[in-house]
Amino acid sequence: MFGLKKRRRGPPAGSGLLCSGAPAQPPASWEEIVCGYGASVDPAEARAQAGNAAEAAFFAQDDRLATKWHHYLEIYDRHLSRYRGKPVRLLELGVFQGGSLQMWRRYLGPQAVIHGLDINPGCREITEDGLKVHLGSQADPGLLRRIAEEMGGIDVVIDDAGHISAEQIASFEVLYPLLAPDGVYIVEDVHASYWPDHGGGLRAHGAFMEYAKLLLDRLHARYVLDPDPFARDPGFADVTHGIAFHDSMVVFEKRLKPLPRSLRVGHRTLS
Numbered sequence: 001m002f003g004l005k006k007r008r009r010g011p012p013a014g015s016g017l018l019c020s021g022a023p024a025q026p027p028a029s030w031e032e033i034v035c036g037y038g039a040s041v042d043p044a045e046a047r048a049q050a051g052n053a054a055e056a057a058f059f060a061q062d063d064r065l066a067t068k069w070h071h072y073l074e075i076y077d078r079h080l081s082r083y084r085g086k087p088v089r090l091l092e093l094g095v096f097q098g099g100s101l102q103m104w105r106r107y108l109g110p111q112a113v114i115h116g117l118d119i120n121p122g123c124r125e126i127t128e129d130g131l132k133v134h135l136g137s138q139a140d141p142g143l144l145r146r147i148a149e150e151m152g153g154i155d156v157v158i159d160d161a162g163h164i165s166a167e168q169i170a171s172f173e174v175l176y177p178l179l180a181p182d183g184v185y186i187v188e189d190v191h192a193s194y195w196p197d198h199g200g201g202l203r204a205h206g207a208f209m210e211y212a213k214l215l216l217d218r219l220h221a222r223y224v225l226d227p228d229p230f231a232r233d234p235g236f237a238d239v240t241h242g243i244a245f246h247d248s249m250v251v252f253e254k255r256l257k258p259l260p261r262s263l264r265v266g267h268r269t270l271s
């Protein structure tokens, strides 16, 4: 319409950056993708070459089965190394065979309070010395609140359960506000956010990745000029230090922040 600026359609400038070409046809299924990346390792060799303590803890696992993507280990270590040897309270959503909980014990040390939650009643048998497994759904807010209370608070959440976007969001909405003010919330396998049978799809409404992108906007709420007060609500930003997006993993770091300060030092300016 005359006098109105036309909104430009299409991707923003620069989004073609570093394109290298993709096959004309997408993969037939997510199973095809995941199977394509399956790899086996020699644990002894991997242990000897471990590049960080999380890798060392993972490759030392020789009891219950644990499954992790290799590159997650470095990311865990980056965000969780400060908790090693401390009475950290960790909740893992999705226990599977229990190997991951055992790995967290090895990595974090004897003082850590480690709980897991799984929908599979068979996981009951995993509760053993120092590990506690709760049965139920990650989408049950009452259960999540009871677990947080029993744990006396939570410092670290690792969501590796159903990988259904709506369930990941349901867990996050309950647990993130309950997380310690300097806690860490890790959502794994967010590649499932791109799969319709997991409640996702590329830029699909309701996909966890879209939710995380909205939270990225909310982290910058103070700087938004939009008339919508919700877009400028600083509540999430006030308690969030950062959001790290990695391949298939999103990490939220909580921190009670003072108001941002724009600082200046030095005095000489261009003549």
Ligand SMILES: C[S@@+](CC[C@H](N)C(=O)[O-])C[C@H]1O[C@@H](n2cnc3c(N)ncnc32)[C@H](O)[C@@H]1O
Pocket: 065, 066, 067, 068, 092, 093, 094, 095, 096, 097, 098, 099, 100, 117, 118, 119, 120, 136, 137, 138, 139, 160, 161, 162, 163, 167
């Ligand atoms: C990928 S496995 C967990 C792997 C484990 N964290 C590891 O690293 O070895 C996913 C687990 O989540 C559980 N699960 C699926 N949907 C769930 C839900 N809604 N609530 C809780 N657990 C769920 C499954 O029973 C399964 O054991």
